[in-house]
Amino acid sequence: MFREPRSSHSLAKSISGLSRHGSLPKILIVLHQENSSPGRVGHLLEAAGFRLDIRRPPLGERLPDTLEDHAGAVIFGGPMSANDTHDFINHETDWLAVPLREEKPFLGICLGAQMLANHLGGSVGPHPDGHVEIGWYPLRPTDEGRTLMEWPEMVYHFHREGFELPRGATLLATGDVYPNQAFRYGSHAWGLQFHAELTRAMMHRWVVRGAHRFELSGAQQGRLHLEGRMIHxxxxxxxxxxxxxxxxxxxxxAAAERV
Known part of the structure; x- marks a missing residue:
């Protein structure tokens, strides 16, 4: 059973006092639709004192050449595939060399994790039997994942493709349908296939706008998405x-002193 972290380890307390160094650090937030939101990831980071530098590459907004003035970066999901030939997909995937080279904290969520896997040489593609994960599904940490932290038993998904574990990456959590659910590369780069960032409003929008996908193999109906949220x-x-x-x-x- 997952236990909530002690308040002494809250994100806000972990960076308390940074204002003494000047401006608070900023996190690069990469979104893929005009109305997309970083959800509770953004809420938690802002509550902790981070500033959000939001970029939307599909709308022509470029990513920075360096993360020298950033404390890290998050690339979120989107309806597109990491295998699409859009210029922004190729640019983002290549851009991942920046946080890896500079050893800046990076989190990729769903599409962002698949881009990271692609960048590191892992393939991305559909399930061999055509199954999807749309709804709530069990999560099992690996031994390596368990040594890092406790994990929830059920997580929320909305995807039709998965990623191959890249060479040199550490698998942190696995699932029944798509075996690669979370991984870490080195000590700074993390990838998640599932979504922990959704607010209630975001989930309602996804359930309404994505209802046509509930007929795909393995997808759960919208009612189960909302019921699962109350439980998990x-x-x-x-x-x-x-x-x-x-x-x-x-x-x-260090980043706070430079910004």
Missing amino acids: DAALKAWLEALLVRIFGTANC
Whole structure:
């Protein structure tokens, strides 16, 4: 059973006092639709004192050449495939060399994780039997994942493709349908196939706008998405805060002095 992190390890407390160094650090937020939101990832980071530098490459907004003035970056999901030939997909995938080279904290969520896997040489594609993960599904941490933190038992998905574990990456969590659910590359780059960032309003929008996908093999009907949220979301939210502390919570003072 997942236990919420102790308040002494909250994301806000992990960077308390940064204002003494000047401006608070900023996180690069990469979104893929005009109305997309960073959801509770953004809420938690802002509540902790980070500033959000939001870029939308599909709308022509370029990513920075360096993360020298950023404390890290998050690339979120989207309806497109990591295999699409759009210029922004290729640019984002190539751009991942920046946080990897500079050893800046990076989190990829769904499409963002698949881009990271692609960049590192792993393939991305549909399930061999055509199954999808749309709804709530069990998550099992690996031994390596369990040594890092506790994990929720159920997580929320909305995807039709998965990623191959890249060479040199560490698998942190697995699932029944798509075996690769979370991984880490080195000590700074993390990828998640599932979504912990959705607010209630975001989930309602996804359920309404994505209803045509509920007929795909393995997808759950919208009612189960919302019922599952009432049961599983508290643990997922607490886990997300603990994850953000681990990824971004201790690497910010130097960046704060530069911004």
